[in-house]
Amino acid sequence: MKNTHTLVLRRKYGEQGTNGTVTYQGRHICHTIELPDRNNIPRISCIPEGRYKLQKRQYPRHGEQIGIPNVLNREAILIHPANNALKELLGCIAPVTALTGEGQGTGSRAALQELKALVYALWDQGDDVFLAIRSCG
Template sequence: MKTKHILLLQRKYGVQGTNGTITYQGEEICHTIELPDRNNIPRISCIPIGQYKLEKRRYPKHGEQIGIPMVLGREAILIHAANNALKELQGCIAPVTVLTGEGRGDYSGKALAKLKALVYSLWDMGDEVYLNIR
């Protein structure tokens, strides 16, 4: 039987963007930035709270990424690098090392590498990884 691993994303909502922190087994992995909550409208809102199974996705533009496939009414939701939600995101989640404002952060590539290392190591063991957003 596959082991289920839960990454917890706890959010704070702002007018300019949604900030959060991802933890795994109580340990902080990275912060996150997303678009403001606009009722799950595609490309301009963060995704709804809930639990999502993460899957490996390959895209021409971004290469191999962590995908969030089962988002109601949405498609191609990814976890990818970005430092400004309003300018760079269309509903995806971007990990960042430091939060610098609502929907803004720095060192996203570094944070993404850390998150990917964790998630990929769990996938390599044949386990399932879920993102629990609340």
């Protein structure tokens, strides 16, 4: 039987970027950085809060990544490495080890490896994995 797992991303919104923390079953997985909230405008805004089913996505440039399909009015939303949202993101979510400012962090590749290890282990069991995005407030 297929199980469902939900990772929770709690966000704090700022002028220069959106910072968050991902937990799974109450355990800290990583922090995240995203673009500021600009009403879901493609390429300049973080994606809306909600619950998204994660899927494997194959990309010519980035190889296999964790994709977030079915985001309203958006496409090709990924979870991929970046340490500066304004310079490196176009609406995607970047895991980071530590937050250093609004939309900025360090250790993105290490954080992505940790997140991928968890998500892929759940997928390997044949389970569905969701990301629930909520505000801290």
